[in-house]
Amino acid sequence: MPVDTDTQIPQLLTSNSATPRKIGLLSNPNSRRNRAHPGKVAAIVANHPAIDHRISQSAADIGPALRAFADNGVDVLAINGGDGTTARVFTELFESQPFQHTPDIILLPGGTTNMNAGDVGMRGNLVRAVQHMLAWADNPSRGVERLQRPILRVQGGVDSGPVYGLFFGTGTVISGIEYCKRNIHTLGIRDEFGPALVMLRTMWGIARKEAYFSAPTDTRIELDSHPDARSRPVIQLIVSTLERLFLGLHPFWGRETGPLHCTWIEKPTRKVLRAFPSLVRGKPNRHVTPDNGYFSHNAQQLRLWMDGLFTLDGEMHRAGAEHGPLTITSAGNLNFLRISDART
Numbered sequence: 591m592p593v594d595t596d597t598q599i600p601q602l603l604t605s606n607s608a609t610p611r612k613i614g615l616l617s618n619p620n621s622r623r624n625r626a627h628p629g630k631v632a633a634i635v636a637n638h639p640a641i642d643h644r645i646s647q648s649a650a651d652i653g654p655a656l657r658a659f660a661d662n663g664v665d666v667l668a669i670n671g672g673d674g675t676t677a678r679v680f681t682e683l684f685e686s687q688p689f690q691h692t693p694d695i696i697l698l699p700g701g702t703t704n705m706n707a708g709d710v711g712m713r714g715n716l717v718r719a720v721q722h723m724l725a726w727a728d729n730p731s732r733g734v735e736r737l738q739r740p741i742l743r744v745q746g747g748v749d750s751g752p753v754y755g756l757f758f759g760t761g762t763v764i765s766g767i768e769y770c771k772r773n774i775h776t777l778g779i780r781d782e783f784g785p786a787l788v789m790l791r792t793m794w795g796i797a798r799k800e801a802y803f804s805a806p807t808d809t810r811i812e813l814d815s816h817p818d819a820r821s822r823p824v825i826q827l828i829v830s831t832l833e834r835l836f837l838g839l840h841p842f843w844g845r846e847t848g849p850l851h852c853t854w855i856e857k858p859t860r861k862v863l864r865a866f867p868s869l870v871r872g873k874p875n876r877h878v879t880p881d882n883g884y885f886s887h888n889a890q891q892l893r894l895w896m897d898g899l900f901t902l903d904g905e906m907h908r909a910g911a912e913h914g915p916l917t918i919t920s921a922g923n924l925n926f927l928r929i930s931d932a933r934t
Contacts, residue, residue: 611666611730613723614659614693615643616652616679618671622702622780623716631670631700634720640727646671649678656688666927667693668723670716672701677755677903680741684754684921694736695926696723702780706756706903709834710737710926722929735928740831740849743921746914747900747907754921755903757835761826761854762803764899764906766792769802782836789870796825796855797862806857810895812915813887814848825883827854829892829918840872844888849920852887859883892918 617624617631624631635641642662644655656679659667669676676697682688697704697711698719704711712719726732745752766788774784795803806823829852834840842851861877865884868875878884893915899906900916909916 609730611640611694611727612662612664613641613666613668613696613727614655614662614664615641615668615670616646616655616659616675617643618646618675618700620647621671621675621700623700624670627717630717631720634717635724638724638727641724646675652678652682653686653688656682656686659693660688660690664689665691665693666696668696668698670698670700670720673703673706673755673757673903674905675701676706677753677905680754680756680924681752683924684741684743685752692924695924696928697926698723702775703782703785703836703904705782705785705836706832708782708836709756709832710739710928712928719929726929733930735930737926737928738923739833739926740920740923742829742831742850742902743919744900744902744907744916745919746909746916748910748913749908753902753905753907755905756830756832758829758900758902758918759827760809760894760896760898760900760909761807761824762792762796762805763826763828763901765802767901767904785836792826793862793866796859804857804859807896807898810911810915811854812893813852813889814891815893822854823857824896825855825857825859827894828852831920839870841870841886842888843872843874843878843886846888848888848890850889850892850918852889852892854885856883856885890919894918 615635635643642659642664646652646655669679697707699707699713699716741754742758743752743754744758770784770788774787792803804825806825808821809824810821812818829850831849841853860882865877869878895911895915896909897911900909
């Protein structure tokens with residue numbers, strides 16, 4: 591599967607091509623919105639001539655489904671699931687390369703948070719998003735946005751081979767995910783509001799020096815092969831190629847050229863509440879400085895020596911310093927389609 595390796599600048603193009611497209615729709619029935627409406631998407635797309643719909647009950651089903659799509663001439667891959675589903679599909683796309691030519695990607699909001707779809711996919715109601723996709727399949731001259739993003743490749747995990755996705759996090763990102771499952775999702779709060787509440791609670795915990803939210807992980811960070819033997823007391827570290835996180839946040843302000851946006855917080859962390867509003871917008875005020883514990887860079891490659899869990903698009907993996915570094919690079923670009931009428 592040839593991929594575009596120019597990862598310098600995310601692109602947005604508007605396309606009005608009238609060429610018919612063959613859409614392969616891969617649905618995860620276990621994702622949150624699909625569980626809420628079992629069989630709804632299948633009923634909507636049933637017998638549509640442009641749609642080849644396949645169900646993925648587990649990760650083992652993804653590879654065979656993609657190979658079947660490739661054999662059937664699919665040139666648009668629609669993913670109906672959450673961020674974890676997209677990560678597993680990206681991993682299969684890049685590792686197994688089932689397609690001779692890389693398909694365009696449509697991300698449908700079928701999961702719980704849908705952060706990836708919020709940046710490069712179709713936002714809002716799942717059923718309406720599917721209906722808009724079918725309307726575009728019937729009339730491909732309708733305008734769509736074509737967005738390009740580099741895909742993260744993370745290699746060196748203790749329990750897995752290379753994995754691919756759009757958002758990497760460790761430190762209190764892991765604590766936040768656990769907190770969200772226990773205290774936010776149980777209240778019925780979903781979508782982007784759950785992570786937003788967790789982010790507020792995490793920053794409040796860091797400001798109050800609560801151990802659960804502010805305990806550091808000793809981490810050695812190497813950017814673009816520049817040697818650095820220091821072990822840093824990292825509280826939180828995120829790496830992404832997304833331009834928009836939940837609720838439109840963009841907590842990155844690095845000035846270097848490189849596709850990987852990387853931000854981390856070290857201990858001691860000062861002026862947390864004063865720094866927070868500008869930090870999450872990527873527009874640092876006078877309090878967002880390295881002396882106060884805030885760092886942000888762009889890079890071509892990031893290597894981390896650490897012990898503990900990390901997440902890639904919500905999927906958990908383990909790192910071990912004795913096992914070697916985690917190496918994060920760009921695997922190349924994927925092109926995403928967002929049908930304009932589906933935006934909310």
